[in-house]
Amino acid sequence: MTEEQATETASPDIEDSIIEIINMHKWFGDFHVLNDINLKVGRKERIVICGPSGSGKSTLIRCINRLEQHQRGQIIVDGIELTNNIKNIEKIRAEVGMVFQHFNLFPHLTIVDNLALGPIWVRKTPRKEAEEIAMYYLEKVHIAEQAKKYPGQLSGGQQQRVAIARSLCMSPKVMLFDEPTSALDPEMIKEVLDVMIDLATEGMTMIVVTHEMGFAKSVAHRVLFMDFGQIVEGNTPTEFFDNPQHDRTKLFLSQILH
Amino acid sequence: MEQTSADITASDDIRPPVASIGVIGWVRANLFDGWFNSLLTLATLYALWVVVPPIVRWVIIDAVWNTTGAECRDAAGACWSIIATNFRFILFGFYPYDQQWRPLVAMLLLFGLLYYSQDRKHWTKMLGYGWVAGLVAMGLLMRGGLLGLSSVETTKWGGLPLTLLLSVFGLTAAYPLGVILALGRQSRLPIIKWLCVVYIELIRGVPLISLLFMGSIIFPLFLPEGITINKILRAQVAIILFTAAYIAEVVRGGLQGMSRGQYEAAESLGLNYYLTMRLIILPQALKIVIPPTVSILISAFKDTSLVVIIALWDLLKTSQAVLSNPEWMGFSREAYIFIAILYFLGCFSMSNYSRRLERELDRDRP
Ligand SMILES: Nc1ncnc2c1ncn2[C@@H]1O[C@H](COP(=O)(O)OP(=O)(O)O)[C@@H](O)[C@H]1O
Ligand SMILES: [Mg+2]
Numbered sequence: 001m002t003e004e005q006a007t008e009t010a011s012p013d014i015e016d017s018i019i020e021i022i023n024m025h026k027w028f029g030d031f032h033v034l035n036d037i038n039l040k041v042g043r044k045e046r047i048v049i050c051g052p053s054g055s056g057k058s059t060l061i062r063c064i065n066r067l068e069q070h071q072r073g074q075i076i077v078d079g080i081e082l083t084n085n086i087k088n089i090e091k092i093r094a095e096v097g098m099v100f101q102h103f104n105l106f107p108h109l110t111i112v113d114n115l116a117l118g119p120i121w122v123r124k125t126p127r128k129e130a131e132e133i134a135m136y137y138l139e140k141v142h143i144a145e146q147a148k149k150y151p152g153q154l155s156g157g158q159q160q161r162v163a164i165a166r167s168l169c170m171s172p173k174v175m176l177f178d179e180p181t182s183a184l185d186p187e188m189i190k191e192v193l194d195v196m197i198d199l200a201t202e203g204m205t206m207i208v209v210t211h212e213m214g215f216a217k218s219v220a221h222r223v224l225f226m227d228f229g230q231i232v233e234g235n236t237p238t239e240f241f242d243n244p245q246h247d248r249t250k251l252f253l254s255q256i257l258h
Numbered sequence: 259m260e261q262t263s264a265d266i267t268a269s270d271d272i273r274p275p276v277a278s279i280g281v282i283g284w285v286r287a288n289l290f291d292g293w294f295n296s297l298l299t300l301a302t303l304y305a306l307w308v309v310v311p312p313i314v315r316w317v318i319i320d321a322v323w324n325t326t327g328a329e330c331r332d333a334a335g336a337c338w339s340i341i342a343t344n345f346r347f348i349l350f351g352f353y354p355y356d357q358q359w360r361p362l363v364a365m366l367l368l369f370g371l372l373y374y375s376q377d378r379k380h381w382t383k384m385l386g387y388g389w390v391a392g393l394v395a396m397g398l399l400m401r402g403g404l405l406g407l408s409s410v411e412t413t414k415w416g417g418l419p420l421t422l423l424l425s426v427f428g429l430t431a432a433y434p435l436g437v438i439l440a441l442g443r444q445s446r447l448p449i450i451k452w453l454c455v456v457y458i459e460l461i462r463g464v465p466l467i468s469l470l471f472m473g474s475i476i477f478p479l480f481l482p483e484g485i486t487i488n489k490i491l492r493a494q495v496a497i498i499l500f501t502a503a504y505i506a507e508v509v510r511g512g513l514q515g516m517s518r519g520q521y522e523a524a525e526s527l528g529l530n531y532y533l534t535m536r537l538i539i540l541p542q543a544l545k546i547v548i549p550p551t552v553s554i555l556i557s558a559f560k561d562t563s564l565v566v567i568i569a570l571w572d573l574l575k576t577s578q579a580v581l582s583n584p585e586w587m588g589f590s591r592e593a594y595i596f597i598a599i600l601y602f603l604g605c606f607s608m609s610n611y612s613r614r615l616e617r618e619l620d621r622d623r624p
Contacts, residue, residue, distance in 0.1 A: 067522050086530075094528030102524035115535065118527040133260050163523075170527060 018174055018205055019064060024073030026059060033059050034070070035229040041174070046206045048216040048237075051226035052252060057209045060226070061176045064207070065096045078173055094122050097167030097175040101158040101183050105151035111138065111162055112147040118170045130169075137165040139196050153243050157188025161195050168199075175199065177208040211256055217241065225249045306610030321389075325503060327585035340589045341596050344580045346443065351571040353415020357408065361419040364396040368422060376611060378618065395401040410492050418600070420490070424562040425604075428497040429555050435498065436505025437544070441535065443510055454506070461503035466561050474568040493565045501558040508550045512543035545619050552612040556605045563601075 026034040036228045041047060049057050063075060066082055066089045077092045077103045100239040106114050115134035119125040125133065138144040141161040151159055160180055163183045167175060177196070193215050199224040200206060200219045210216065216223050217237045224234040227248050233240075244250045264286075289299045320335025323342060330337035343346070350358045371392045374380055401418065405407035415423075442454035461469075467615065473492040514541055524534040566575040577593045580586055588595075 065526050067526065090528050090530055093526055096526070098522075098526035100519060100523065102519055104517075104519035105539055106523070108545070118529070120532050121537065121610065122528040166527070 008108065008187070013142070013192075016043050018078055019207075020074070020076040021064075022074040024063070024070050024075060024077075025044055026068065026070045029122050033201065033229050034063070036063075036229060039224075039231065041205065041207065044203045044205055045222070046200055046204075046220050046224050047208070047224060047234075048220040049182060049207065049209045049224045049226060050211055050213075050216070050252070050256075051224075051232075055226045056229040057226050058178050060206055061098075064174075064176060065093050065098055067098075075224060085247075090122075093113065094118075094170055095173045097170060097172035099160070099167060099177045099180045101179040103151070103156070103163045105159055105163055105166070107151050110148055110150055111143075111154070114151065114162060115169045121199060124172065131169075133169050134165075137168045137188070138162070140198070141165045142152065142191075155188060156184045157191045160192045164192075164195055164199075168255050174205045177198075177206065177210065179211075181210065181212060201237050213241070215255060223251065272529070288548075290444060306480045327589075330589065336592050337589045338592060340580065340592050344586070346579060347417075347419045348421065348573070348576045348593075351576045352414045353416065353419075354408075354410060355416065356602075357402075359419075359541060360399045360402070360407065360410075361415075364399040365419055365422060367392055367396055367399075368426065378615075412488055415490065417576045418573050419563055420570060421573040424494055424497060424565065425559045427494055428501060429558060430561065431498045432501035432505055432558065433551075433555075435502035437540065438511050439502060439506035440509035440513060443506065444513060458503045458506050461500055462507070466496070466500050467564055469500050470564060470568050471497070489568070489571060493568060493570055496563060497558065500561075501554065504554045504558075505551060508547050508554060509543065511550070512545075512547035513539065515546055516543050545616075548612050548616050552609055556608055559604055559608070560601060573600065 017040040019039070021037050021039040024034060024037040025032070026054065037060060049060070051057055059068055060214070063070045063082075064077060070082075070224050078095055080088050080092055081228075082089065082092065092199065105111075105116070112131055112134045115137060116127065116130040119130035119133050120127055123130075135144060135147065138147055141164055143158055143161055143165070145240075146154060146158060154162065164175075164180075181195070184192065189212070193212060195217070196206070196208070197219060205221075208215070208220075220237050222234050222236050223240040225232045225240070225244075231249055234247050235243075235245075240249075241253065244253055290296045316335045318335075320333065321338055322330055322333040322335065323338045325333075325337075325339045326343075327339070330339055346355070346358060350361055353361055371389060375385060375389075398404060398407070400415060400423075401410060401412070418584075439454050439458060442450050443458065445451045445454070470493055473496040474489060477492060478486065520542070521534060522540055524538040529537065563572060563574045565572050566578070569575075571579075574597060577597050581590050581593055
């Protein structure tokens with residue numbers, strides 16, 4: 001399932017960062033789940049995060065839209081610092097799309113209503129226009145013919161594409177993906193990765209937690225390796241895979257690349 | 259045709275044996291399936307044979323329908339005359355006799371609105387306004403004092419309109435209050451959370467009768483001199499407060515059944531708490547708990563009859579009053595059967611409607 005063609009777009013603007021995480025820590029009770037995270041993500045930059053299970057990858061990206069709360073350090077998204085200010089949090093969430101491992105579509109709404117919900121209620125777009133936006137993005141993920149169905153009637157791959165489209169309807173500035181393909185049957189992984197590659201080609205800023213190394217090689221500008229709540233190393237895909245610096249990284253790569 | 263266990267094993271190319279399909283198949287599989295079931299079937303048939311004919315004779319064949327109480331005493335069957343003769347008193351209590359068309363119209367209005375509201379396609383803003391207008395009209399009809407309608411004190415209200423008033427208002431006010439309490443109980447703000455917990459547990463810890471007593475006897479003692487609050491209103495509030503606590507616990511169960519992912523998906527779109535609840539969580543959670551909610555609403559409906567103990571003249575009380583009239587003394591079976599039928603119609607339509615609603619919601623989203 002490797003995508004060999006490299007996705008060439010204008011290189012990201014590292015100076016103009018959209019996300020800035022500075023000396024950030026988080027604990028679950030006594031458990032130090034994120035330990036001194038420093039990360040700058042430039043506009044249009046695409047980052048893949050990998051690492052063993054339990055290393056804190058999900059927690060890190062969930063901190064970026066405040067589904068989890070950090071306890072020390074700073075997270076600044078698009079110029080706004082994440083604090084307890086609920087208005088700021090809602091503003092940031094509207095600008096940051098999130099795709100979950102288990103899709104989390106709204107089962108009581110049709111596909112098109114799932115998509116139109118955000119624009120209508122958060123962006124205050126008129127319903128008709130919101131439905132047009134919804135249909136536009138459903139076309140984009142090649143699933144427009146399912147618009148009137150309910151999530152439960154779709155396959156896993158289709159549901160995940162709908163979930164991506166749902167986020168896109170908000171015209172987010174950043175997209176976060178938390179293992180978007182790991183709950184899918186193997187034959188459905190490619191259709192979801194293809195949609196993500198299209199997104200990359202269009203210059204979307206993306207942070208993707210995944211173990212799809214083919215995707216990382218062809219799409220990422222940077223690959224980060226996390227372990228025990230720390231970012232152990234980060235490098236361009238070529239350097240990262242061909243020349244890993246740390247023993248932990250080497251061990252991890254040898255395990256997942258067989 | 260009902261699938262029986264016998265033809266589940268039948269494959270497509272082989273037809274099941276004739277004896278396992280059709281009426282004979284059904285009878286054999288369901289009624290005479292082994293000696294024990296056969297015995298039960300025969301015993302049941304015998305019991306029905308013994309019980310049903312006398313009941314039919316009492317209820318219909320030997321019954322009298324339109325006589326005086328004295329004639330009733332000679333009849334072998336039921337004395338439905340007690341209902342026929344006292345119909346208007348049982349239904350309307352002490353409401354002035356020549357004005358009883360007013361509660362009648364009010365009830366018809368209510369039934370009409372309820373009937374129209376059954377269909378979810380009709381749930382629009384207009385229907386909401388329709389309900390408001392309807393309720394105002396009903397209140398005006400009952401209370402009078404305007405538009406040339408003579409004024410009727412609430413102390414004269416009674417019978418079926420009172421029962422319906424207590425239950426329709428009680429249930430429609432208790433439901434949203436219960437939902438709010440359930441949400442409050444999950445609140446992250448400790449004060450709100452504890453207020454809701456204390457409220458729910460206190461109310462659930464006392465019987466409705468004691469709340470009604472408190473409302474009608476103890477509560478007025480605390481009011482400043484000269485201020486009185488309508489007795490019906492006090493009973494109404496007690497019923498609402500009581501029912502809401504039970505609704506809250508059922509709804510809480512539904513909320514706990516929701517996965518974390520639904521909240522997170524809604525929040526990560528930028529929806530605030532109120533919209534997340536209204537658009538995503540409650541529609542799903544409330545649907546899960548339709549069956550237990552309806553059980554509570556049904557029992558609350560029946561519990562409105564407890565207001566007899568604080569001397570409100572609801573349907574049950576007006577019937578009892580008829581029974582204390584020497585002419586009709588002793589015909590309590592007939593009177594209570596009649597009341598039971600009215601209550602049954604109310605409860606049965608609620609449970610029927612809830613099943614229909616569930617079915618519709620299921621068809622919409624498989
Ligand atoms: N809500 C939580 N409460 C307590 N511990 C948690 C919670 N969420 C995650 N953890 C723990 O934090 C660690 C990191 O979790 P996570 O970020 O999901 O890891 P990853 O996504 O890298 O597999 C795990 O050990 C997990 O058990
Ligand atoms: Mg994870």
